[in-house]
Amino acid sequence: MPERVTIYEVGPRDGLQNEAGLIPTEDKIRLVDLLTGCGFAKIEVASFVDPRKVPQMADGAALLEGIARGNASYAALTPNLKGYQRARAAGADQVAVFASASEGFSRANINCSIDESIARFRPVCDAAKSGAIPVRGYVSCVIACPYDGPTPPGNVARVAAELLTLGCYEISLGDTIGAGMPQTIKKVLRAVLQVAPPERFAGHYHDTADRALANIEASLELGLRTFDSAIGGLGGCPFASGSKGNVATEAVVELMESMGFETGIDREKLREAATFAHSLRSRS
Numbered sequence: 001m002p003e004r005v006t007i008y009e010v011g012p013r014d015g016l017q018n019e020a021g022l023i024p025t026e027d028k029i030r031l032v033d034l035l036t037g038c039g040f041a042k043i044e045v046a047s048f049v050d051p052r053k054v055p056q057m058a059d060g061a062a063l064l065e066g067i068a069r070g071n072a073s074y075a076a077l078t079p080n081l082k083g084y085q086r087a088r089a090a091g092a093d094q095v096a097v098f099a100s101a102s103e104g105f106s107r108a109n110i111n112c113s114i115d116e117s118i119a120r121f122r123p124v125c126d127a128a129k130s131g132a133i134p135v136r137g138y139v140s141c142v143i144a145c146p147y148d149g150p151t152p153p154g155n156v157a158r159v160a161a162e163l164l165t166l167g168c169y170e171i172s173l174g175d176t177i178g179a180g181m182p183q184t185i186k187k188v189l190r191a192v193l194q195v196a197p198p199e200r201f202a203g204h205y206h207d208t209a210d211r212a213l214a215n216i217e218a219s220l221e222l223g224l225r226t227f228d229s230a231i232g233g234l235g236g237c238p239f240a241s242g243s244k245g246n247v248a249t250e251a252v253v254e255l256m257e258s259m260g261f262e263t264g265i266d267r268e269k270l271r272e273a274a275t276f277a278h279s280l281r282s283r284s
Contacts, residue, residue: 002262006042006226007252008172008202009035011277012063013044013077014246015234017056023280025059029066031280034273035231036070039264044096046076048083061090075136079110081123088131095128096172097121098138099163101156104147105140105176118162125166137163137171138204142188144179153191161195171201172228175215178208182218189222198223205247207233212247213255220259227252231270232277250274 012032016023032045045067046060060076064087067074076092078084087095099117100106106114121137128135141148142156160171173188180188185205192201203219203226205212216227233248253265 002260004225005220005256005261005263006202007040007249007256007263007265008042008044008226008228009040009231009249010044010204010228010246011035011230011232011234011249013047013057013075014228015230015232015277016280017047017054018235018245019056019281022056025062025066027280028059028063031231031273031276032063032067032074034269034276036068036072038266038269038273040072041264042073042075042094044075044077046087046090046092048076048078048086061086064090064092073134077138078124080120081127084124084127088133092133094134094136095124096136096138097124097163097166097168098140099159100140100145101151101159102141102145102148105145108147109140114159118159118166121163121166125168129167135166135168137166137168138174139163139171140174140176142173142180143175143184144177146177153188156188157191157195160192160201164196164200169200170226171196172204173201174204175206175212178206178212180205180215181211182214185215185218186222189219189224193222199225202226202228204228206235207245207247213251216247216252216255217259232274232281234277234281248274 047057051058073093075094076087078087078095139159144150205215229249229252230246231249233245235245256263
């Protein structure tokens with residue numbers, strides 16, 4: 001039997017949040033429904049952050065309430081307890097918290113220090129534990145920061161350890177500005193693998209310098225089997241100027257299957273979803 005790789009689809013959230021024009025909720029619902037039909041196990045669909053900072057995500061509740069739920073687990077980003085409560089009221093199956101390995105990015109992104117952000121996540125994780133809701137942790141700028149420059153791998157390991165201690169089942173390692181190369185990705189992975197085994201980590205590599213697929217291959221060598229991607233290569237980060245979109249889901253699926261891994265994704269339906277995702281980008 002071929003070994004399985006999990007593709008964690010982030011297009012509806014991390015993909016669309018950086019689009020300039022507001023995308024109608026019904027189009028977002030259709031995108032999620034198309035992705036559900038592709039066979040993804042996990043789809044990140046919404047973000048319950050301050051809508052003044054990320055207006056594209058203001059309709060998270062309506063989106064979660066409008067999708068035709070299938071076998072996927074539908075996730076929402078929640079920066080604090082209020083966001084968690086809103087996400088749960090809207091029916092999110094799991095939530096995510098997002099920290100940074102860089103002080104400069106932490107302050108620009110969520111207006112607090114790294115340690116302050118961890119303190120904010122504690123009540124979210126406590127509430128999720130009480131409600132038996134899985135929590136995923138994100139660590140951004142694991143290679144470099146647009147404000148602070150190169151990120152020491154030890155910083156990434158420290159933040160990852162904090163999030164695991166809070167109860168996160170998995171830590172997604174974000175190369176937010178796409179500065180990573182296979183050798184630097186491996187340095188970070190060797191640091192975090194001193195904290196926890198590879199099954200507790202996922203790779204989230206932006207394709208700014210067209211190296212995301214090479215970075216995924218490097219991560220596979222060190223045991224990672226979960227990778228974030230966005231349909232059609234949508235995305236970027238509103239707090240990291242010039243950050244090109246996430247690696248395209250269709251490219252990751254093609255790579256995995258060419259290497260003999262099983263993804264469980266329907267390639268024909270994936271092409272349909274990618275075509276629709278591109279149409280949203282052209283309209284925005």
